[in-house]
Amino acid sequence: MAYTKPNAPPVAVVGVGNTRYGLMPEYDAYDLGVIALKQALDEAQLPIESIDGLILSRVPDYQRFAEMCGINPAYTLTTPGHGRFSGICVQTAVAVLQAGLAKTIALVYGNNGKSEGQRYGGDTDSYGSGGAGFWFPYGMTSPGAFHALMMQSHKHQYGTTAEQLAEIPMAFRHHASLNPQAVMRQPFDLETYLNSRYICDPLRLLDYCLINDGGVALILTTEDRAKDLPQKPVYVRSMAQRSSFTDSTFPPEDFWRGPMQSASQETFSRLDVKQADMDALMVYDNFSPTVLFSLEGFGYCNVGEGGSFIEGGRLKLDGQFPTNTSGGHLSESYMQGWALQLEAVRQLRGSCGDRQVANARNIHYMAAAPVITSIVYGDQP
Amino acid sequence: MTLPNYTKPLPEITPHMAPYWHGLQMHTLLLQMCVSCTRFRFPAASICPHCLSSESHWQQVSGDGVLSSYATFHKAYWPSFSGSIPYSVIQVQLDVGVKLYSNWYADQPKEPLIGMSVVAQYEHVSDAVTLLKFSPREQSK
Numbered sequence: 001m002a003y004t005k006p007n008a009p010p011v012a013v014v015g016v017g018n019t020r021y022g023l024m025p026e027y028d029a030y031d032l033g034v035i036a037l038k039q040a041l042d043e044a045q046l047p048i049e050s051i052d053g054l055i056l057s058r059v060p061d062y063q064r065f066a067e068m069c070g071i072n073p074a075y076t077l078t079t080p081g082h083g084r085f086s087g088i089c090v091q092t093a094v095a096v097l098q099a100g101l102a103k104t105i106a107l108v109y110g111n112n113g114k115s116e117g118q119r120y121g122g123d124t125d126s127y128g129s130g131g132a133g134f135w136f137p138y139g140m141t142s143p144g145a146f147h148a149l150m151m152q153s154h155k156h157q158y159g160t161t162a163e164q165l166a167e168i169p170m171a172f173r174h175h176a177s178l179n180p181q182a183v184m185r186q187p188f189d190l191e192t193y194l195n196s197r198y199i200c201d202p203l204r205l206l207d208y209c210l211i212n213d214g215g216v217a218l219i220l221t222t223e224d225r226a227k228d229l230p231q232k233p234v235y236v237r238s239m240a241q242r243s244s245f246t247d248s249t250f251p252p253e254d255f256w257r258g259p260m261q262s263a264s265q266e267t268f269s270r271l272d273v274k275q276a277d278m279d280a281l282m283v284y285d286n287f288s289p290t291v292l293f294s295l296e297g298f299g300y301c302n303v304g305e306g307g308s309f310i311e312g313g314r315l316k317l318d319g320q321f322p323t324n325t326s327g328g329h330l331s332e333s334y335m336q337g338w339a340l341q342l343e344a345v346r347q348l349r350g351s352c353g354d355r356q357v358a359n360a361r362n363i364h365y366m367a368a369a370p371v372i373t374s375i376v377y378g379d380q381p
Numbered sequence: 382m383t384l385p386n387y388t389k390p391l392p393e394i395t396p397h398m399a400p401y402w403h404g405l406q407m408h409t410l411l412l413q414m415c416v417s418c419t420r421f422r423f424p425a426a427s428i429c430p431h432c433l434s435s436e437s438h439w440q441q442v443s444g445d446g447v448l449s450s451y452a453t454f455h456k457a458y459w460p461s462f463s464g465s466i467p468y469s470v471i472q473v474q475l476d477v478g479v480k481l482y483s484n485w486y487a488d489q490p491k492e493p494l495i496g497m498s499v500v501a502q503y504e505h506v507s508d509a510v511t512l513l514k515f516s517p518r519e520q521s522k
C-alpha cells in the first residue's frame with residue numbers, strides 16, 4: 001500500500017551477492033564487485049544484459065567496470081567510498097527505476113581497503129569536511145576520534161556509561177557468532193570490553209568497525225518484473241534522506257538528532273507501521289556510539305535515554321529490536337552499510353539460518369552521519 | 382626554522398588561511414568576518430556560509446571560549462606523536478562562536494570539565510608556525 005513515491009511502481013530487491021570478507025590481496029575493487037554482482041545475477045536468474053542501470057560505490061572507474069562486464073547500461077552513476085553512500089545509492093536506484101530511466105539496476109560495491117593499507121587516521125585521513133589535514137598539527141585525526149568527542153558529550157549531558165555502551169558491541173558479536181560470514185565471531189563479556197585498550201578514550205578497540213576487503217551487490221527492479229523472478233522480492237517500502245553539512249567540521253551539537261527525526265517522520269508517514277512494529281533494525285555502526293545516537297534520533301527511544309534503552313539485551317536476537325543480526329560493521333565486517341542492506345534482505349527472505357528473526361516483515365535501515373539515510377524494507381510493497 | 386626536534390605535522394599555510402597564521406605568530410587571534418552579516422567563519426573561505434557574501438575582513442578577537450568536548454588518544458597515528466600518548470584533543474567554542482580543535486597548553490587539567498572556561502595560548506613551533514592552544518581560565522591567572 002505504501003509507495004516510496006505516490007502512484008509509482010513499488011521497487012524490490014531481487015538479487016543479492018557478496019564475497020567473503022577479509023584480507024584478499026589477489027583481488028582489486030573491480031574484482032570484488034564483479035564476484036558479488038555475478039552471485040546476485042545468478043540467484044536472480046538474470047543475464048548481465050538485463051542490467052540497464054549501473055550504480056557503483058568505491059569501485060574507482062564506472063567505465064572500466066562496465067567494460068569488464070561487457071554492458072552498456074542506459075543509466076550510470078558512480079559514488080565515493082563513503083559509508084553514507086550505501087543508503088544513498090539504494091534510494092537513488094529506487095528513484096531512477098520509478099522515473100523510468102532504467103528497468104533493472106545493479107548496485108555494486110567493491111572495497112579492497114585492507115589490502116591497500118587504507119588508514120582512517122594519520123596523513124591519509126580524509127574524513128570530515130574537505131579532509132582533516134588542518135587539524136593534524138594537534139594530533140586530531142580519524143573518524144573514530146570525531147565519534148569519541150561525540151560520546152564524551154553524550155556521557156556529560158546524559159550520564160551514559162561505558163557499561164551501557166558495551167551492550168552494543170556485545171550484542172553484535174553475539175550475532176556474529178551465529179553468522180558464518182562474520183570476521184569476528186568470538187563472543188565477549190563486559191569485563192573483556194572494559195579491559196580492551198582505548199584507541200581514543202572514551203572509545204575502545206571493541207567500539208571500532210573492522211576494515212576488510214569485500215564486495216557486495218544488489219539488483220533492484222520494479223514489482224511487475226520482480227514477481228516473475230525466483231527470489232522472494234524484498235520491497236523498499238519507504239525511505240528518506242537528510243543532511244547536516246553546515247559546521248560539519250565539528251561534531252553536531254544535537255548528535256544529528258534533528259535531521260534523523262525529520263527523516264524518520266517522513267519515512268513512517270508513508271507507512272502503516274511505526275518504529276515499534278519493526279522486526280529488526282540495521283543501524284550503521286562505524287563506531288558503537290553511532291548506534292546509540294541513531295536509536296535516539298530515529299525515535300526508538302527518548303532523547304538522552306539511549307544508554308538505559310539498550311540495557312538488558314534489547315538489541316539482541318531475542319530482544320525487542322534485534323539489531324545488526326549479521327554482526328554489523330563491528331563484528332561481521334566494515335562494508336560501509338552495504339552488507340547491512342543485504343542482511344535486511346536476507347532476514348526478510350527468511351534465509352538467515354541460526355540468526356533468523358522469526359516472521360520478519362519490516363526492517364529499518366538507518367545511518368547517522370552528515371548524510372542521514374532511512375529505508376524501511378518489507379516483504380510486501 | 383622549526384624548533385629542534387619538533388617533528389609533528391605542520392599546517393599547510395594556504396592563501397585563504399595565511400592571515401590567521403600570521404596573526405598567531407604575533408600572538409593575536411585573527412578570524413575572518415563577513416562584512417555583510419558580521420558573522421565569523423572558520424576555516425576561512427571565499428564566501429560566507431550564512432549570507433553568501435564574498436566580502437570579508439580579518440578581525441582580531443578574544444581567545445576566550447569554553448571546552449565543548451575532549452578525547453584522549455591512546456594510539457599514535459604519526460610516529461612523532463608516539464612520545465605524547467596518551468594526549469588529549471580538545472574541542473573549543475570561542476565566545477565569538479567559532480569552533481576549533483586544539484590541545485591543552487602545557488599540562489592538561491586533572492579533571493577537564495565540559496563547559497569550563499578556557500583561554501588562548503600561543504605555542505611557537507617554527508619560524509612560520511605558531512599553534513593556538515588553550516588552558517583553563519583559572520590556571521591562567
